[in-house]
Amino acid sequence: MERVDEQLRVGLVGAGPWAHRVHAPGLADHPGTRLTAVWARRPEAAAELADAYGATVATSPDDLLSTVDAVAFAVPPGIQAEIATKAALLGKHVILEKPIASTVDDAERLADAVTQAGVASLVVLTKRFAPETEEQLTQLRAVGGWVGGNARWLTGALLDGPYSHSPWRHERGPLDDIGPHAFDLLDAALGTITDVIAADRSDAGLWQFVFAHEGGATSSATLTMNVPLNPAISEVSVFGKHGYRVLADRGTTAQQCYTNLLDDFVAMVHSGTTTHRCDVRRGLHLQRILDQARQRAEA
Numbered sequence: 001m002e003r004v005d006e007q008l009r010v011g012l013v014g015a016g017p018w019a020h021r022v023h024a025p026g027l028a029d030h031p032g033t034r035l036t037a038v039w040a041r042r043p044e045a046a047a048e049l050a051d052a053y054g055a056t057v058a059t060s061p062d063d064l065l066s067t068v069d070a071v072a073f074a075v076p077p078g079i080q081a082e083i084a085t086k087a088a089l090l091g092k093h094v095i096l097e098k099p100i101a102s103t104v105d106d107a108e109r110l111a112d113a114v115t116q117a118g119v120a121s122l123v124v125l126t127k128r129f130a131p132e133t134e135e136q137l138t139q140l141r142a143v144g145g146w147v148g149g150n151a152r153w154l155t156g157a158l159l160d161g162p163y164s165h166s167p168w169r170h171e172r173g174p175l176d177d178i179g180p181h182a183f184d185l186l187d188a189a190l191g192t193i194t195d196v197i198a199a200d201r202s203d204a205g206l207w208q209f210v211f212a213h214e215g216g217a218t219s220s221a222t223l224t225m226n227v228p229l230n231p232a233i234s235e236v237s238v239f240g241k242h243g244y245r246v247l248a249d250r251g252t253t254a255q256q257c258y259t260n261l262l263d264d265f266v267a268m269v270h271s272g273t274t275t276h277r278c279d280v281r282r283g284l285h286l287q288r289i290l291d292q293a294r295q296r297a298e299a
Contacts, residue, residue: 007031007032007033007034008032008033008034008069008070008093008266008269009034009036009067009068009069009070010027010033010034010035010036010068010069010070010071010072010095011036011037011038011039011058011064011065011067011068011070011071011072012024012027012035012037012038012039012049012055012071012072012073012074013038013039013040013061013064013071013072013073013074013075013079013080013083014040014073014074014075015038015040015042015045015046015048015049015074016040016045016074016075016166017162017163018074018097018163019040019049019074020049021162021254021255022074022254022255022258023072023074023095023258024038024049024052024053025053025255026255026258026259026262027053027072027262028053028054028055029259030259030262030263030266032262032263032266033070033262033265033266035053035054035055036055036056036067036068037050037055037056037057037058037063037064037067037068038050038055038056038057038058038064039057039058039059039060039061039063039064040075043057046058061083061086065086065087065090065092068092069092069093069269070092070093070094070095070120070265070269071083071084071087071092071093071094071095072094072095073094073095073096073097074097075097076102076167076168077097077098077099077100077101077102077168077172077176078101078102078106078168080096080097080100080101081100081101081102081106081107081109081110082106084096084100084110084113085106085109085110085113088110088113088114088116088117088119088121089113089116089117090117091117091119092119093119093120093121093265093268093269094114094119094120094121094122094280095121095122095124095261095265096110096121096122096123096124096280096283097123097124098123098124098125098180098181098283098286099176099179099180099283099286099287099290100123100280100283100284100286100287101287102172102176103287103291104284104287104288104291107283107284107287107288108284110280110283110284111280111281111283111284114274114279114280115274115280118274119274120265120268120269120273120274120276120279121274121276121279121280121283122261122264122265122268122276122278122279123180123278123279123280123282123283123286124258124261125180125181125184125278125282126181126254126257126258127181127185127234127257128184128185128188128257128277128278129257129258129260129261129264129278130249130250130252130256130257130260131252131260132248132249132250132252133185133247136245136247136248137185137188137189137247140189140238140245141189143242144240145240145241145242146189146190146217146238146239146240146242147216147217147218147239147240147241148190148217148218148219148238148239148240149186149189149190149217149219149220149236149237149238149239150219150220150221150222150236150237151182151183151185151186151219151220151221151222151223151235151236151237152221152222152233152234152235153174153178153179153181153182153221153222153223153224153232153233153234153235154222154223154224154227154229154232154233154234155174155178155224155225155227155229155232155233155234156225156226156227156228156229156230156232157169157177157225157232158170158173158174158205158225158226159225159226159228160228169225173201173205173207173225174205174207174223174224174225175201175207175223175290175293175294175297176290177225178223178225178234179207179221179223179290179293180283180286180290181234182221182223182234182236183211183221183286183289183290183293184282184286185236185247186211186213186219186221186236187213187285187286187289188277189236189238189247190213190215190217190219190238191213191214191215191217192213192214192285193211193212193213193214193219193289194212194213194214195211195212195292196209196210196211196289196292196293196296197210197211197212197218198210198296199293199294199296199297200297201297201298204224204226205224205225205226206222206223206224206226207221207222207223207224207297208220208221208222208223209221209222209223209293209296211289217240219238234249235247261278264276
């Protein structure tokens with residue numbers, strides 16, 4: 001693992017809507033990071049984003065990796081896994097989008113590379129970096145006695161808006177795009193998901209799942225990106241001997257969550273810490289759930 005200066009030099013891979021909205025401004029504005037370089041498959045998109053923040057345009061992923069201490073990713077999972085694995089083996093710390101790869105094998109290779117290199121890693125599980133979410137999860141675990149739960153993630157993101165033209169989202173659907181968020185929160189609230197009991201995908205693009213959790217709880221999840229809801233619905237609830245609880249959203253924005261993530265990331269790098277509740281191993285665990293869920297739905 002390379003030594004880094006006081007301010008981390010971070011390269012951004014990707015220049016799409018999420019990179020514009022969250023990654024680039026977050027990295028440029030955070031006191032512990034400096035957006036140094038941008039690479040994207042479309043050079044003109046990389047140039048537009050880089051120019052807005054005084055960064056350079058990398059001519060290739062290798063060019064970007066040669067000038068940075070860390071890399072943030074805002075690209076489809078298959079592209080991310082390939083470049084992030086190489087980055088980690090070169091000693092670069094990584095900020096990963098979810099899912100961390102397109103297959104379990106690729107996710108395992110990435111996790112192994114991060115572990116072997118001893119670099120810091122975080123997965124952008126946005127809601128886990130909202131203070132209210134962690135407070136409530138801590139309370140739920142302290143109280144205990146929860147026997148079940150439910151997640152509803154209902155959006156029209158594939159119908160209209162900045163992500164409606166994303167090929168990988170149309171190909172992989174809500175399972176890969178919003179599934180990691182929903183499954184992560186159910187897992188964190190009720191205990192480790194150990195099995196996908198049932199999974200179904202309707203012709204209308206509605207995905208439904210039933211999970212078994214370590215400790216005996218069961219949960220369900222309903223996901224769609226094909227319902228014209230504004231605002232979208234993202235809700236996680238649990239129930240048990242202490243009643244019914246909903247994880248409340250107190251309005252922490254995605255940008256604020258990303259700033260909180262960067263706080264943790266910078267602290268990890270400077271302290272030499274490589275473990276975190278949302279590190280690459282968490283991403284691998286979620287990748288295995290996604291894979292099993294898809295297999296169940298397609299059986």
